[in-house]
Amino acid sequence: MAKKLVIKVTAGTDAPERCSQAFTVAAVAAASGVEVSLWLTGESAWFALPDRAADFELPHSAPLPDLLDSILAGGRVTLCTQCAARRDITEKDVLEGVRIAGAQVFVQEAMADGAQALVY
Template identity: 35%
Template sequence: MNGLVINLTHSVDDVDRTSVAMVVAGASVASDQKTTVFLSSEGTRLAAKGVAEDLHEEGFAPMSELVSNYVAAGGTFLVCSPCAKKRDIGEDDLIEGASVVGGATLVALLADGAASLSF
């Protein structure tokens, strides 16, 4: 199973786009696809504890629910290391299911045949 990688470059700066990405991620993992959300740029903030609790776009479930359901179903978050460092987000700041990684981890997933989407 090659799975799906969703590159999410937004969070608090575009809750609508972030909500769509998390709905797609949730649908993917619920369909038994190996699903990884790669958080880069402003997307890294979504992996910080407490951030999702403050986000809710009209017409979507609250972000905290989208994130917790995704993780509970087996989805993972990979957080861009330099992006997290720039935003002062460390391993101790991360939600369950998230880990800081270098770009080589993303490249390996894609090289192994994972499909990708970007939001």
């Protein structure tokens, strides 16, 4: 089993099933004791902001705020630097526990010994 799971989610409300799948996999992995790093990129960047996950709806899926809370409690959530800049999101805007970092950090995490990376 991978020691670390790095998940990059590029979808938000524009592709709700793909978005929900990424958050669900991350939350289940974190609950299972896997070290999880969830990267918010593209349209999922908005979920780094308070209350944005509450606006997300997808029938027959777990509520996004609950998934995000469990990921933050048991893993790490990172907002892409460029994605944040394009949306005028700064460190002071994001949820507590969300960091902003760039591609170099993503590559380091994804290439770490024992890491597995997924992109949604």
